[in-house]
Amino acid sequence: MADHEPVRGRTLLAYRGHVRSKRVFIMMLLALTAAAVIISASVGAVSIPFGQVISFLARFDRQGSGRIIWDVRMPRIIAAVLVGSGLSVSGTVMQSVLRNPLASPYTLGISSAAAFGASFAIVFLQAGNSSSSSIVVSSPHIVTISAFSFSVLATFSVLVIIRYTRVSAEALVLAGIAIGSICTAGLTLMQYLADSVQLAHIVSWSFGDLGRATWNINLITLAVLLPVYLLCFLYRWDFNAMEGGEDSAKGLGIRTGRLRVAAMIGASMVTAVMVSFFGIIAFIGLLGPHITRRVIGSDHRFLLAASPLVGAGILLVSDTAARTLLSPMVLPVGILTSLLGGPLFIYLLVGRVKR
Amino acid sequence: MMLNVDGVEFAYRSEPVIEDISFELGRHDILTILGPNGAGKTTLLKCLNRILSPQKGSIYIGNTDSRNMSSREIAREIGYVPQQGETSRMTVYDMILLGRRPHFQWTASQRDYELAEDVIDRMGLSRLALRYADELSGGEFQLVQVARALVQEPGIIILDEPTNSLDVKNQHRILSAIQDVVQTHSMAAVMTVHDINLSLRYSNAYILMKDHRIYAAGGREVITPEHMYEVYEVEMDVEEFNGVPLVIPR
Numbered sequence: 001m002a003d004h005e006p007v008r009g010r011t012l013l014a015y016r017g018h019v020r021s022k023r024v025f026i027m028m029l030l031a032l033t034a035a036a037v038i039i040s041a042s043v044g045a046v047s048i049p050f051g052q053v054i055s056f057l058a059r060f061d062r063q064g065s066g067r068i069i070w071d072v073r074m075p076r077i078i079a080a081v082l083v084g085s086g087l088s089v090s091g092t093v094m095q096s097v098l099r100n101p102l103a104s105p106y107t108l109g110i111s112s113a114a115a116f117g118a119s120f121a122i123v124f125l126q127a128g129n130s131s132s133s134s135i136v137v138s139s140p141h142i143v144t145i146s147a148f149s150f151s152v153l154a155t156f157s158v159l160v161i162i163r164y165t166r167v168s169a170e171a172l173v174l175a176g177i178a179i180g181s182i183c184t185a186g187l188t189l190m191q192y193l194a195d196s197v198q199l200a201h202i203v204s205w206s207f208g209d210l211g212r213a214t215w216n217i218n219l220i221t222l223a224v225l226l227p228v229y230l231l232c233f234l235y236r237w238d239f240n241a242m243e244g245g246e247d248s249a250k251g252l253g254i255r256t257g258r259l260r261v262a263a264m265i266g267a268s269m270v271t272a273v274m275v276s277f278f279g280i281i282a283f284i285g286l287l288g289p290h291i292t293r294r295v296i297g298s299d300h301r302f303l304l305a306a307s308p309l310v311g312a313g314i315l316l317v318s319d320t321a322a323r324t325l326l327s328p329m330v331l332p333v334g335i336l337t338s339l340l341g342g343p344l345f346i347y348l349l350v351g352r353v354k355r
Numbered sequence: 356m357m358l359n360v361d362g363v364e365f366a367y368r369s370e371p372v373i374e375d376i377s378f379e380l381g382r383h384d385i386l387t388i389l390g391p392n393g394a395g396k397t398t399l400l401k402c403l404n405r406i407l408s409p410q411k412g413s414i415y416i417g418n419t420d421s422r423n424m425s426s427r428e429i430a431r432e433i434g435y436v437p438q439q440g441e442t443s444r445m446t447v448y449d450m451i452l453l454g455r456r457p458h459f460q461w462t463a464s465q466r467d468y469e470l471a472e473d474v475i476d477r478m479g480l481s482r483l484a485l486r487y488a489d490e491l492s493g494g495e496f497q498l499v500q501v502a503r504a505l506v507q508e509p510g511i512i513i514l515d516e517p518t519n520s521l522d523v524k525n526q527h528r529i530l531s532a533i534q535d536v537v538q539t540h541s542m543a544a545v546m547t548v549h550d551i552n553l554s555l556r557y558s559n560a561y562i563l564m565k566d567h568r569i570y571a572a573g574g575r576e577v578i579t580p581e582h583m584y585e586v587y588e589v590e591m592d593v594e595e596f597n598g599v600p601l602v603i604p605r
Contacts, residue, residue: 011481012472015448018485099441234461241453243443248500250406251435252507253427253457297487298444 022302025295029309033081036313040080040320041073045328076323079213079221080316080333083274084284086225088311090267091285092292092303093232096239097260098162099246102173102348104285105271106341109179110154111282114268114275116183117150118143119190119202144220148272154179155268159261170349208281208334210319217277224273228266232304235259239300281334283341284311290344314340356381356415357510357543358403363412365395365402372398374567376412380511380560384543385534387554390564391587396547397438399564400513403545404433417510430457434504438515440496442489447499450488451475454506471506478502478532494525501529505536512537514546518553526550530557551578551602575600 042053048065056066057074091104105111121143161175184206191202232239238259241249249256274281288311289303296302315333318340322331358380365373373395380386388396401407403414405421414421416432424432434454451474455467475484478498488496497517504512512533518526534557537544548554554561561578563571565586571577578600583591590605 009472011448011475011484012468014485015446015468015472018446018448237453237456237462240445240449241456243441243445244450244453244500245437245439245441247401247406247435247437248440250426251404251430251433251437251504251513252453253425253430255426293444297446297449299446299449 022296022299022306026302026306026309029306029313033309033313033316036316036320037077037081040077040316041069043320043324044068044073075213075215075218076210076319077316078218079210079278080319081312082218082221082225083208083210083278083281084288084312084315085229085308086221086270086274086311087281087284087315088288088307089225089229089232089304090270091311092289092300092307093239093263094267094285095289096242096298096300097256097263098158098172099242100172101290102170102286102345104283104289105151105267106280106282106285107173107345108154108158108176109181109183110151110158110176110268110271111275111280112180112183112187113154114147114151114272115205115280116186116190117147117272118276119187119194119205120150121146122198122201123190123194144273144276147276148269150183151268151272151275152265154183155264159264204332205275205279207332208279208337209332210278210315211330211332212278221273221277225270228270229304229308231266232263235263236300236304239263239304240298243298279332279334281315282338283345284315284337286348287311287314287337287341287344290348357384357417358545359413359415360403361413361415363399363402363409363414365398365407365409371567373402373409376402376569378562378569378572380543380545382541382543383537384560385537385558386543386545386560386562387558388545388547388562388564389551389554389586390570394564394586395567396564397515400435400515400545400547403511403513404429404435406435427457430507430509432510434507434509434512436497436500436504436512436514436517438519440500442491442496444487444489446485446487447480447491448472448475448484450499451480451503451506454503457507470508474502474506478505494521494528497521497525497529498532501532510542512542512544514544516547516549518548518550526553533557551583555600555602578602 038050038053042048042050046068048069052065053069056069062070087105094103095101125142125146157179161172187202191199194202238254241252241254242256246256288307292303292307292310296306315337318336319333322333322336356379361377363373363376364371376399388399390396398407402409405426416424416429421429448471452463452467452471455463455470459467475481480498480502483491483495488499491499501517517529521529530553533544536542555575555578560574561572562569563577563582563586570586571582578593580591580593583602592603592605594601594603
């Protein structure tokens with residue numbers, strides 16, 4: 001029973017303080033992300049002092065070093081921010097609606113399916129321009145639509161597996177590996193059938209690389225990510241209700257079936273666009289949400305605001321490291337995120353086995 | 356009548372789980388559904404607020420056929436405490452606040468926050484309000500689930516094994532809290548409990564289920580050695596103790 005007679009308003013007051021600390025955390029993340037953007041824009045083959053970076057950015061100045069910042073570094077930086085937040089949001093909502101902490105676009109094989117769809121479009125739908133010597137995707141829309149179609153196919157396989165078999169979290173990830181390996185087989189077949197230019201393009205999908213970023217690509221990515229994100233945020237209370245389990249959410253009047261399908265389609269749409277432009281970037285969908293949950297919990301009102309920032313920060317820092325650590329060699333960032341995410345994944349698995 | 360169940364049937368892949376279930380629930384009633392494992396008790400509870408949709412029969416909530424109600428409208432009338440709620444990294448306050456979900460469209464109002472606070476204080480949970488649900492003990496978590504159902508301000512509350520895996524103190528704490536709100540707010544409750552004697556202390560109406568059907572229904576008078584043997588296949592004596600029947604397995 002209560003240790004003391006509760007004073008009306010005191011519990012709410014304490015709660016408000018608790019909420020405020022979550023808001024402060026999100027503000028700090030925003031500031032850190034902004035700092036990471038400035039640092040990332042200043043380092044590289046030509047190093048530009050922070051002060052200058054800020055002034056070039058603030059004045060939209062494309063003269064001199066401004067050209068390097070605006071035309072070379074910023075497209076890549078913005079791509080890192082968009083892809084990092086997109087994958088992180090996708091992972092967050094997948095984990096919520098599937099009630100599975102191991103769910104993410106990568107672990108469920110959805111990224112692989114999107115990569116296969118993209119390569120399929122390059123080889124069979126003439127979406128890749130093989131006459132030029134450089135790697136050019138002549139019709140990004142076809143590549144993206146094909147990537148989306150296949151990722152939705154993978155998503156529905158996941159949903160069907162859940163619907164008819166009540167699998168455990170681990171078993172679902174095994175199913176994801178199976179889906180992923182089927183898609184990888186398809187990807188290998190595409191490589192076999194492709195000509196040399198197509199081949200170079202397809203191979204680059206197996207590891208994620210932000211080097212292909214342009215302002216146009218970023219705009220398309222944002223155009224898909226923003227509406228999906230806003231819809232997820234609008235339904236943040238329903239994602240919260242899912243935290244208590246399926247029956248509990250239904251008891252609160254949530255139509256869980258609809259929410260699950262809608263969230264999974266939204267998440268695979270975002271994944272498809274990111275994969276078709278930048279390839280498979282592994283584990284951001286796990287790293288972002290899990291780090292955020294540890295700090296501010298699973299309340300999606302704050303989780304959905306903070307986890308994209310964490311994902312964006314991780315990918316931006318990783319990408320900056322990837323292009324500067326072994327300079328002048330530029331590593332694909334996918335290699336680094338796998339190095340970071342692999343151990344986390346094992347940690348999550350071990351934690352579940354212990355329980 | 357708060358709830359009127361008539362001829363309800365639910366089958367899972369043409370395998371009947373409950374058949375021909377009919378009963379009524381009035382204000383201030385606390386109805387316990389008794390029966391062995393697999394008799395269909397949990398399925399029956401889930402049919403009442405349409406977590407499962409029965410294939411036959413009708414359920415009237417108040418005067419409305421529940422088939423004509425949206426899931427949110429039903430959630431405003433019926434609070435539900437599942438047998439196995441999942442814990443998560445949500446604070447107790449946030450979990451209880453979710454009980455207001457059926458009442459708002461996009462975001463909780465000041466009043467929703469205050470109602471959550473009232474119930475938290477009333478249930479003696481203020482001390483735990485900012486604790487994460489996955490750090491609670493079994494009894495505390497169960498209380499939080501009941502609190503969330505109460506914040507829904509329902510007329511009826513459904514509880515599936517609310518005392519499961521709780522110690523004696525917490526069993527009584529949960530059930531007397533339920534008894535208290537049912538009386539003070541003119542509500543009704545339907546629950547399943549395995550401990551027959553516990554239910555005899557707190558409820559006034561009983562349904563005995565056997566082989567997916569209602570075997571007997573009524574007040575305490577249905578708790579007889581004959582019925583107990585028919586339903587559970589265990590010989591039991593029923594003695595009177597302080598005016599309350601007491602079931603003792605032989």
